[in-house]
Amino acid sequence: xxxxxxxxxxxxxxxxxxxxxxxxxxxxxxxxxxxxxxxxxxxxxxxxxxxxxxxxxxxxxxxxxxxxxxxxxxxxxxxxxxxxxxxxxxxxxxxxxxxxxxxxxxxxxxxxxxxxxxxxxxxxxxxxxxxxxxxxxxxxxxxxxxxxxxxxxxxxxxxxxxxxxxxxxxxxxxxxxxxxxxxxxxxxxxxxxxxxxxxxxxxxxxxxxxxxxxxxxxxxxxxxxxxxxxxxxxxxxxxxxxxxxxxxxxxxxxxxxxxxxxxxxxxxxxxxxxxxxx
Amino acid sequence: xxxxxxxxxxxxxxxxxxxxxxxxxxxxxxxxxxxxxxxxxxxxxxxxxxxxxxxxxxxxxxxxxxxxxxxxxxxxxxxxxxxxxxxxxxxxxxxxxxxxxxxxxxxxxxxxxxxxxxxxxxxxxxxxxxxxxxxxxxxxxxxxxxxxxxxxxxxxxxxxxxxxxxxxxxxxxxxxxxxxxxxxxxxxxxxxxxxxxxxxxxxxxxxxxxxxxxxxxxxxxxxxxxxxxxxxxxxxxxxxxxxxxxxxxxxxxxxxxxxxxxxxxxxxxxxxxxxxxxxxxxxxxxxxxxxxxxxxxxxxxxxxxxxxxxxxxxxxxxxxxxxxxxxxxxxxxxxxxxxxxxxxxxxxxxxxxxxxxxxxxxxxxxxxxxxxxxxxxxxxxxxxxxxxxxxxxxxxxxxxxxxxxxxxxxxxxxxxxxxxxxxxxxxxxxxxxxxxxxxxxxxxxxxxxxxxxxxxxxxxxxxxxxxxxxxx
Numbered sequence: 001x002x003x004x005x006x007x008x009x010x011x012x013x014x015x016x017x018x019x020x021x022x023x024x025x026x027x028x029x030x031x032x033x034x035x036x037x038x039x040x041x042x043x044x045x046x047x048x049x050x051x052x053x054x055x056x057x058x059x060x061x062x063x064x065x066x067x068x069x070x071x072x073x074x075x076x077x078x079x080x081x082x083x084x085x086x087x088x089x090x091x092x093x094x095x096x097x098x099x100x101x102x103x104x105x106x107x108x109x110x111x112x113x114x115x116x117x118x119x120x121x122x123x124x125x126x127x128x129x130x131x132x133x134x135x136x137x138x139x140x141x142x143x144x145x146x147x148x149x150x151x152x153x154x155x156x157x158x159x160x161x162x163x164x165x166x167x168x169x170x171x172x173x174x175x176x177x178x179x180x181x182x183x184x185x186x187x188x189x190x191x192x193x194x195x196x197x198x199x200x201x202x203x204x205x206x207x208x209x210x211x212x213x214x215x216x217x218x219x220x221x222x223x224x225x226x227x228x229x230x231x232x233x234x235x236x237x238x239x240x241x242x243x244x245x246x247x248x249x250x251x252x253x254x255x256x257x258x259x260x261x262x263x264x265x266x267x268x269x270x271x272x273x274x275x276x277x278x
Numbered sequence: 279x280x281x282x283x284x285x286x287x288x289x290x291x292x293x294x295x296x297x298x299x300x301x302x303x304x305x306x307x308x309x310x311x312x313x314x315x316x317x318x319x320x321x322x323x324x325x326x327x328x329x330x331x332x333x334x335x336x337x338x339x340x341x342x343x344x345x346x347x348x349x350x351x352x353x354x355x356x357x358x359x360x361x362x363x364x365x366x367x368x369x370x371x372x373x374x375x376x377x378x379x380x381x382x383x384x385x386x387x388x389x390x391x392x393x394x395x396x397x398x399x400x401x402x403x404x405x406x407x408x409x410x411x412x413x414x415x416x417x418x419x420x421x422x423x424x425x426x427x428x429x430x431x432x433x434x435x436x437x438x439x440x441x442x443x444x445x446x447x448x449x450x451x452x453x454x455x456x457x458x459x460x461x462x463x464x465x466x467x468x469x470x471x472x473x474x475x476x477x478x479x480x481x482x483x484x485x486x487x488x489x490x491x492x493x494x495x496x497x498x499x500x501x502x503x504x505x506x507x508x509x510x511x512x513x514x515x516x517x518x519x520x521x522x523x524x525x526x527x528x529x530x531x532x533x534x535x536x537x538x539x540x541x542x543x544x545x546x547x548x549x550x551x552x553x554x555x556x557x558x559x560x561x562x563x564x565x566x567x568x569x570x571x572x573x574x575x576x577x578x579x580x581x582x583x584x585x586x587x588x589x590x591x592x593x594x595x596x597x598x599x600x601x602x603x604x605x606x607x608x609x610x611x612x613x614x615x616x617x618x619x620x621x622x623x624x625x626x627x628x629x630x631x632x633x634x635x636x637x638x639x640x641x642x643x644x645x646x647x648x649x650x651x652x653x654x655x656x657x658x659x660x661x662x663x664x665x666x667x668x669x670x671x672x673x674x675x676x677x678x679x680x681x682x683x684x685x686x687x688x689x690x691x692x693x694x695x696x697x698x699x700x701x702x703x704x705x706x707x708x709x710x711x712x713x714x715x716x717x718x719x720x721x722x723x724x725x726x727x728x729x730x731x732x733x734x735x736x737x738x739x740x741x742x743x744x745x746x747x748x749x750x
Contacts (some may be wrong), residue, residue, distance in 0.1 A: 056698050133312035168319040184523045211307045219292045230281035244289035246300050
């Protein structure tokens with residue numbers, strides 16, 4: 001491994017030094033203790049893609065296992081240092097999509113939407129790319145700061161599957177890191193990509209899903225435009241518009257009580273009392 | 279926030295225009311997009327033979343035409359192996375536990391000068407029931423569970439769930455109910471707990487209420503034994519195990535049919551609503567680790583289920599002995615109860631002993647067969663004792679002999695017992711679990727009584743048909 005992963009405590013940075021947005025109170029509500037890190041990294045992916053292996057190889061023994069507040073869904077948190085910065089890592093439940101409303105999907109989706117991690121790593125199984133891209137592209141609708149960890153690349157090669165990661169990165173608009181977490185290959189490249197995206201050194205242009213349906217596309221565009229004018233700077237207006245079209249209760253609530261509005265103003269710390277008791 | 283209320287109103291208006299199919303359109307669009315992106319990035323070089331093979335397997339196993347025939351075939355093969363393989367070890371265990379050990383225990387008791395009631399209570403009651411459970415259940419479980427676990431580990435069960443999903447959707451239930459149903463084949467209490475994966479409360483209740491139609495561990499041995507001695511035995515010896523296996527599969531399929539019918543009924547009456555969609559992964563086929571599978575299914579399932587059965591069988595044996603030996607007005611409590619239940623039993627094509635056994639066996643389905651046998655023997659004991667007949671139940675042919683000779687069973691009794699085994703109240707553990715999961719007295723009652731009601735209707739129907747057609 002060429003990258004240097006420093007030990008705990010080596011970097012004594014505080015949140016005050018955040019170069020990115022601080023979304024402290026929302027994170028607190030999601031059960032993340034504030035302070036002590038520079039960036040928050042979320043880890044997502046389909047089940048059975050080696051998500052846990054990646055989590056373990058990045059965080060080592062610096063892990064904390066618990067539950068999501070008020071949910072029976074298990075959660076693991078860890079931390080790692082890279083380039084003199086402290087990264088807090090949250091392992092989200094493995095899901096196939098963010099569309100239906102299972103508790104796992106809700107937990108994962110809410111963390112990316114409201115917790116607004118600085119970087120979201122989406123682990124994709126290179127041997128089953130189509131299915132894994134379906135989740136990846138849904139994540140890219142919510143956040144533009146993502147890195148795709150193209151895992152199991154060795155198994156894909158063994159099965160005669162070659163993935164052109166540069167073409168993929170071009171299409172998705174975010175870094176794609178081929179890796180084999182089991183063998184520790186690609187871990188340093190992943191760290192550097194995460195660091196680049198966190199610092200804004202890699203300009204992401206996430207792909208937007210084409211809905212291939214003029215009527216749906218028109219409805220989404222109209223609603224998204226209204227949302228953008230009401231809530232300036234919303235990074236995922238199209239996605240929110242779709243959820244509203246679907247009648248997603250928790251998103252409707254977030255629009256109504258202003259939680260979503262706060263997300264638009266990335267530099268303001270969210271006032272906890274505005275969030276309501278949801 | 280005036281602006282946001284307006285947006286919400288506009289969204290609601292647009293939503294109505296799409297009449298609820300946005301979700302499906304969206305899922306398709308995302309997938310189409312993913313296919314497009316993946317197509318540009320992925321190149322297949324070399325010989326991806328394995329992938330082709332997997333794809334081929336999936337095409338066959340989940341095909342509309344072949345999916346169900348293959349499923350039925352797989353089940354039949356599993357049960358055939360179980361029935362054919364369990365015969366010999368079952369007979370050996372029975373002759374050891376009910377023959378040698380049982381007699382030795384009586385001899386020790388005689389030598390020690392133990393009073394008759396103590397020897398009877400301990401040896402004829404507690405020990406015999408326990409020995410029955412072990413010899414009837416251990417061999418089929420030791421074969422069936424590893425085979426079932428192997429299918430699970432191979433990745434076949436998710437394909438079955440995929441096939442069933444279509445049907446569940448049509449029944450207005452959640453596709454994941456196929457998975458909770460599979461779980462119920464192990465244990466209904468576990469199946470009920472596993473319905474937590476279904477998020478919609480409506481669909482979850484349907485899954486809980488219908489879980490009892492999945493034949494659990496405790497009921498497989500009953501079906502296998504009765505299928506062997508009443509249905510398999512009617513076929514020529516070469517085909518006997520196969521026919522017996524077919525009859526067990528038929529009952530299991532009937533269970534799936536009842537699951538779907540009752541789900542459809544509930545989702546159109548008390549629990550109205552649309553089925554929600556979900557993703558189901560068809561995991562890669564993995565060569566199963568055979569030894570590990572055998573080891574874990576022996577420890578995890580066979581021994582745990584057996585332990586539970588033995589724990590339940592000992593007190594049940596005690597109860598059976600007591601009700602058979604405490605006399606009220608000239609005959610035992612068991613005889614009174616059996617005579618009282620006899621008319622209803624016969625009307626249903628069963629008999630009083632079977633109904634009493636199902637009452638005694640409420641704590642655990644595992645002990646139904648031992649209870650039936652012990653009650654049949656005990657109730658007929660008075661007449662036996664006078665003739666001095668000695669019965670050794672050391673193989674299944676003897677069981678058949680006891681049931682038909684002493685219990686007056688017919689083919690109809692056997693078939694209806696199999697049906698009643700499918701359609702009766704859940705065991706007390708499952709009922710408690712349903713209560714804990716739903717916290718609703720109403721739904722717990724429905725889930726407990728609905729299957730018995732169906733069982734009574736179905737058994738009455740088959741009994742009446744058999745009588746009208748002059749089959750018995």
